[in-house]
Amino acid sequence: MKRTGSAATIARGADVLRAGGLVAFPTETVYGLGADARDPQAVAKIFAAKGRPADHPLIVHLPSAALLPRWAAHVPDAAQRLADAFWPGPLTIVLRRAAGVPDAVTGGLETVGLRVPRHPVALALLEAFGDGVAAPSANRYGRVSPTLAAHVREELDDRVDLVLDGGRCDVGIESTIVDLSGDAPVLLRPGAVTVAMLEGALGMPVRAAGEGATPAPGRKPSHYAPRARVLIAGEAEAVSLARCFMAGGARVGLLSTQAPAEPGIDWLGLPADSATQARQLYQRLRDADALGLDVLVAVPPSGAGLAAALADRLQRAAGLGDGEPDASDLPP
Ligand code: TXA
Ligand code: MG
Numbered sequence: 001m002k003r004t005g006s007a008a009t010i011a012r013g014a015d016v017l018r019a020g021g022l023v024a025f026p027t028e029t030v031y032g033l034g035a036d037a038r039d040p041q042a043v044a045k046i047f048a049a050k051g052r053p054a055d056h057p058l059i060v061h062l063p064s065a066a067l068l069p070r071w072a073a074h075v076p077d078a079a080q081r082l083a084d085a086f087w088p089g090p091l092t093i094v095l096r097r098a099a100g101v102p103d104a105v106t107g108g109l110e111t112v113g114l115r116v117p118r119h120p121v122a123l124a125l126l127e128a129f130g131d132g133v134a135a136p137s138a139n140r141y142g143r144v145s146p147t148l149a150a151h152v153r154e155e156l157d158d159r160v161d162l163v164l165d166g167g168r169c170d171v172g173i174e175s176t177i178v179d180l181s182g183d184a185p186v187l188l189r190p191g192a193v194t195v196a197m198l199e200g201a202l203g204m205p206v207r208a209a210g211e212g213a214t215p216a217p218g219r220k221p222s223h224y225a226p227r228a229r230v231l232i233a234g235e236a237e238a239v240s241l242a243r244c245f246m247a248g249g250a251r252v253g254l255l256s257t258q259a260p261a262e263p264g265i266d267w268l269g270l271p272a273d274s275a276t277q278a279r280q281l282y283q284r285l286r287d288a289d290a291l292g293l294d295v296l297v298a299v300p301p302s303g304a305g306l307a308a309a310l311a312d313r314l315q316r317a318a319g320l321g322d323g324e325p326d327a328s329d330l331p332p
Contacts, residue, residue: 009162010121017036018036020039023125023162024162024164025164026122028117028119028171029171029174030172031147031148031152032117032122032135033138033160037133038131040102040103044104048159049156053141057107058105060113060133061133063127063130065083068080073096076095078202079095081201087118088117089116089117089193090175090191091177091191092114092176094114094188095180097109121166138156143225144225144286145282147169168279170279172281173282175193179209184204185204185205190312191309194304194308224282225316228289228294229296230296239254252294253288254268255285255288255298255314256270257269257270274310
């Protein structure tokens with residue numbers, strides 16, 4: 001696939017951003033749909049292109065941690081420590097916003113999510129632009145995040161001024177989000193920077209956003225979904241669940257590391273290690289739609305760290321908060 005990270009294309013990207021346009025660009029996690037984060041009209045175009053509710057906050061991407069004081073009212077020691085340890089990289093830090101950060105970006109919140117990505121094309125674009133670029137994942141609202149430029153073109157081609165192609169995203173799932181705007185660090189979204197890594201760098205525990213905590217807006221379970229209905233199952237019952245739906249006439253696929261012994265089930269295989277699983281997961285969800293599956297039975301990886309982040313994404317693809325299929329998921 002053609003890569004478009006040449007100096008001339010990067011300069012054009014920065015010009016499009018300065019002119020208030022939209023540039024889709026690769027990051028190491030997923031492709032982002034970027035606009036000048038200081039320009040509310042440009043930011044409004046992101047919401048229009050995605051079909052996303054305008055009160056959802058966006059992550060502001062920075063060329064370096066040196067720009068943190070422009071965007072955050074206060075940079076706590078903990079934020080500096082995480083920036084030193086993980087930036088550029090797949091970590092978003094939520095801080096109290098500086099005066100002048102547009103409501104269009106924060107969804108009216110008093111906080112702002114900030115991240116320095118490590119993909120060379122993203123960094124080159126941010127450096128050429130010189131300030132914050134607001135960017136959600138470059139997919140239509142509620143759909144699977146893009147990990148190839150072709151995915152962006154499929155969904156948003158006519159709605160974006162420029163798509164930069166940086167090949168397949170190396171991490172493959174969205175950044176970890178940690179909220180440092182309160183008294184104690186809270187994990188809002190799991191990702192490749194794991195809780196253990198955060199706690200190691202901070203020297204203090206990181207609480208998961210759970211009961212009583214406000215979930216990150218836009219983290220509704222219905223997100224990250226393919227068109228096929230996704231059902232979560234354990235390895236042991238996955239095939240019988242699949243057979244149940246096949247008996248009802250559905251075209252059924254199985255997303256798992258173990259190939260099914262049964263004929264008639266489309267197997268979407270996942271490799272054994274979590275890093276490669278993450279790199280391939282969203283492509284597999286797109287494959288499910290390309291195959292025209294009605295139902296995808298998914299066996300989430302078990303374990304902590306990146307495996308837990310993958311299980312989180314699969315549960316969301318299934319429209320579940322807790323990963324348990326209920327009786328209403330069974331065919332009549
Ligand atoms: O890896 C990523 O984070 C990708 C790439 C493009 O950087 N971006 C991404 O953006 O996944 P998006 O908009 O699809 O997801 C951003 C998440 C949303 O769930 C949003 O609610 C949360 O970040 N978020 C942003 N600002 C926030 C804030 N101030 N407080 C709490 N959550 C915030
Ligand atoms: Mg998204």
